[in-house]
Amino acid sequence: MELNKVYLGDCIEIMKELPSNSIDLVFADPPFNIGLKYDNYNDKRNYKEYFDWSKKWIIEAFRILKKEGSIYIAIGDEFAAEINIILKQTGFYYRNWIIWYYSFGQNQRKKFNRVHTHILYFTKNKEKFVFNSKSIRIPSARQLIYNDKRANPIGKIPDDVWEFSRICGNFKERLGNHPCQMPESLLERIIKTSSNENDIVLDPFGGTGTTASVAKKIERDYITMDISKNYCDLIKKRISGQISEIKRNSYQKGGDAGRESSKMLQFKINPIELFVK
Numbered sequence: 001m002e003l004n005k006v007y008l009g010d011c012i013e014i015m016k017e018l019p020s021n022s023i024d025l026v027f028a029d030p031p032f033n034i035g036l037k038y039d040n041y042n043d044k045r046n047y048k049e050y051f052d053w054s055k056k057w058i059i060e061a062f063r064i065l066k067k068e069g070s071i072y073i074a075i076g077d078e079f080a081a082e083i084n085i086i087l088k089q090t091g092f093y094y095r096n097w098i099i100w101y102y103s104f105g106q107n108q109r110k111k112f113n114r115v116h117t118h119i120l121y122f123t124k125n126k127e128k129f130v131f132n133s134k135s136i137r138i139p140s141a142r143q144l145i146y147n148d149k150r151a152n153p154i155g156k157i158p159d160d161v162w163e164f165s166r167i168c169g170n171f172k173e174r175l176g177n178h179p180c181q182m183p184e185s186l187l188e189r190i191i192k193t194s195s196n197e198n199d200i201v202l203d204p205f206g207g208t209g210t211t212a213s214v215a216k217k218i219e220r221d222y223i224t225m226d227i228s229k230n231y232c233d234l235i236k237k238r239i240s241g242q243i244s245e246i247k248r249n250s251y252q253k254g255g256d257a258g259r260e261s262s263k264m265l266q267f268k269i270n271p272i273e274l275f276v277k
Contacts, residue, residue: 003200006212006239007225008232011204014225015060023064023223024130024199025071027190027211029182030054032076039228050079055086057204062090064202068128070194073120074100074182080118092122095129100186102166119162119190130199133157135192162186182210188218195220209235213244 001007007014031043033050045053061071071092075083088094098119106114123129138158142151167181187210195201197219203211206226215222216239226232237243 001223003221003223004216005223006206006209006232006235007223008227008229009225010227011225012057012060015057015064015202015204018064018202018223020063021066022200023202024066024069025191025195025201025220026061026065026069027072027074027187027201027203028057028061028205029074029180029203029207030057030205032078032180034076034078039230041227051082051086054079054083055090058083058086058090061202061204062092062124065124068123068125068130070095070121070123070129072098072190072194073122075118075120077114077118080120084120087120087122092124093126095123096121096160099161101161101163103163130194130196132193132196136189158189162189181208184210184214187211187214191215191218191220206235207231209238213238 001017031038031041033043033045037043058073065071071087073083073087084094084097098121100117100119102115102117108114134154136158137152137155140151140156142148143153143155164183164186167183191201191211191214198221200221200223201211201215202222203224206212206224208231209224212222212224212235224235226235234243
């Protein structure tokens with residue numbers, strides 16, 4: 001199978017064509033099974049059907065990953081626990097349960113507004129895996145607020161709560177009519193963390209092509225796929241540079257570093273003082 005190519009078809013069948021132990025990193029943002037409108041996919045399967053389908057593609061992802069490979073899966077509240085169990089049953093080793101927090105949440109009428117997505121990070125080997133901490137470090141509170149000489153000059157490893165703006169349906173960054181476009185900044189962090197230059201990154205649910213686009217920009221090879229011809233065509237245009245994501249400066253400049261700064265500024269007042277006045 002050729003590298004740096006977009007494949008049209010079912011991800012399970014396409015992954016079956018790949019040799020075992022051939023992929024360095026898998027990022028997957030599968031349908032959440034909550035009734036979103038995709039081009040030609042039913043996002044409202046019954047529980048068992050969705051669970052069994054998830055198990056099949058995760059088993060294939062395990063097979064094709066190299067022994068030191070990693071997998072990240074973005075998933076909603078409804079099936080995060082199930083995907084976590086499937087990953088463990090398949091043989092993956094747990095690293096982090098990351099929360100992607102975004103300020104532009106989804107308004108609800110009879111429950112709290114949703115402002116997060118789960119990103120499950122697992123590795124194929126318990127001890128040996130790629131984790132390029134120097135590539136993703138951000139300024140720490142010791143540096144930003146306290147000017148502490150003990151602070152690591154290259155910053156700290158990000159926390160497991162990541163703040164990136166969600167790309168809503170009416171944002172100018174939106175590409176095509178896909179309901180779930182991932183921000184490039186988020187994928188850049190994942191790919192830089194868990195792969196090296198010239199490694200192979202695979203995304204079984206290509207969507208708008210964020211994974212492939214970022215992989216190409218930071219000199220990784222990629223394989224991506226989708227069952228929709230319209231989405232595949234969109235990915236090809238994005239990779240060729242015919243269309244591109246317009247980034248939001250507020251999040252590019254701030255991100256987790258900005259959140260760390262604002263969080264620490266809030267607590268420069270002693271919390272006890274709030275109760276004694």
